[in-house]
Amino acid sequence: MNTKVSDDLAHIRSMMERSSRFISLSGLSGVVAGVIALLGAAIGYYLLSQSPSYDTDIANPTPQVVKYFSLAVGILISALGSGFVITRNKSKRLGLPLYTATTKKMLWSLAVPLLCGGIFSLALIYHENFAYIAPVMLIFYGLALCSVEKYTFEDVKYLGLLELTLGFCNLFLLGYGLLFWTIGFGILHILYGLILYKKYN
Amino acid sequence: MSIIDAINKDFESRVRLGMLSVLLVNEWVDFTEMKALLSITDGNLASHAAALEKKEYLEVKKEFVGKKPKTSYRITELGRFQFTQHLNALEKLMRP
Numbered sequence: 191m192n193t194k195v196s197d198d199l200a201h202i203r204s205m206m207e208r209s210s211r212f213i214s215l216s217g218l219s220g221v222v223a224g225v226i227a228l229l230g231a232a233i234g235y236y237l238l239s240q241s242p243s244y245d246t247d248i249a250n251p252t253p254q255v256v257k258y259f260s261l262a263v264g265i266l267i268s269a270l271g272s273g274f275v276i277t278r279n280k281s282k283r284l285g286l287p288l289y290t291a292t293t294k295k296m297l298w299s300l301a302v303p304l305l306c307g308g309i310f311s312l313a314l315i316y317h318e319n320f321a322y323i324a325p326v327m328l329i330f331y332g333l334a335l336c337s338v339e340k341y342t343f344e345d346v347k348y349l350g351l352l353e354l355t356l357g358f359c360n361l362f363l364l365g366y367g368l369l370f371w372t373i374g375f376g377i378l379h380i381l382y383g384l385i386l387y388k389k390y391n
Numbered sequence: 392m393s394i395i396d397a398i399n400k401d402f403e404s405r406v407r408l409g410m411l412s413v414l415l416v417n418e419w420v421d422f423t424e425m426k427a428l429l430s431i432t433d434g435n436l437a438s439h440a441a442a443l444e445k446k447e448y449l450e451v452k453k454e455f456v457g458k459k460p461k462t463s464y465r466i467t468e469l470g471r472f473q474f475t476q477h478l479n480a481l482e483k484l485m486r487p
Contacts, residue, residue, distance in 0.1 A: 195481050195484050195485055196485060198405075198408055198481060199478075199481055199485065201405060201409065201412075202408055202478065203412075205408075205409045205412035205413050205428065205429075206412045206413070206415065206416045208428055209412075209413040209417055209420070209424075209428050210417060285427055285430065287423060287424050287427050290424050291417060291418065291419070291420065291424075292417070
């Protein structure tokens with residue numbers, strides 16, 4: 191009797207967990223995003239070595255900005271794209287529908303802080319405060335991860351806190367944006383991806 | 392009233408336990424999602440849903456999304472109350 195009851199309770203808990211959290215997220219997508227970010231950072235370092243600093247050409251920063259901006263957008267799109275494909279495959283393997291009410295809630299809680307961060311960064315570009323863009327993006331990304339934690343693996347919260355810490359350190363050490371991005375978007379993603387992968391796959 | 396009386400016969404099956412647990416933590420859950428979560432067949436889910444609806448533990452909404460019919464479920468106040476009672480009773484059994 192007792193084993194049946196404890197089985198029932200375990201079943202109930204797992205059903206609640208499975209239905210209210212997005213568990214199709216794979217650690218693998220974190221690893222891939224991290225590798226893409228590292229590649230992007232390498233290109234970034236190369237671009238920087240061609241022209242030593244963000245603000246060498248204060249009179250005409252536009253070509254520089256366009257170069258880094260398109261690099262960043264390229265990295266973002268390839269990281270999101272690969273993440274989407276890996277997630278879709280995992281949800282297929284688990285036999286769970288990809289687009290559910292929980293997914294919607296998860297995307298929404300990600301989108302609000304990320305969009306705010308994006309608009310904030312555009313304003314910084316507009317005002318030519320380029321050095322603030324890197325820390326601001328890290329901070330908003332950290333906030334997004336902390337807010338999405340309710341709808342997916344709890345561990346994401348700690349990644350969010352680490353991104354926030356990096357962002358604030360960067361805010362006090364302006365000009366090292368690329369270094370902090372390499373750590374935050376590259377190395378942390380790979381580490382976290384591996385941890386998630388080991389824990390849940 | 393003994394402890395056993397609070398164990399609700401209506402929730403004895405695994406499928407019903409699963410359905411109510413899912414509905415306790417979500418608002419509307421549609422048929423296909425519920426089916427995938429519990430990994431059961433259409434017929435199985437439909438018959439358990441009908442039984443729970445008859446007891447007024449859950450509410451059923453049928454609508455059309457484009458040309459496809461879509462059925463969704465939501466737990467009622469009665470269902471929430473009864474299922475919580477049931478869970479409490481189960482937990483009491485575990486820790487007498």
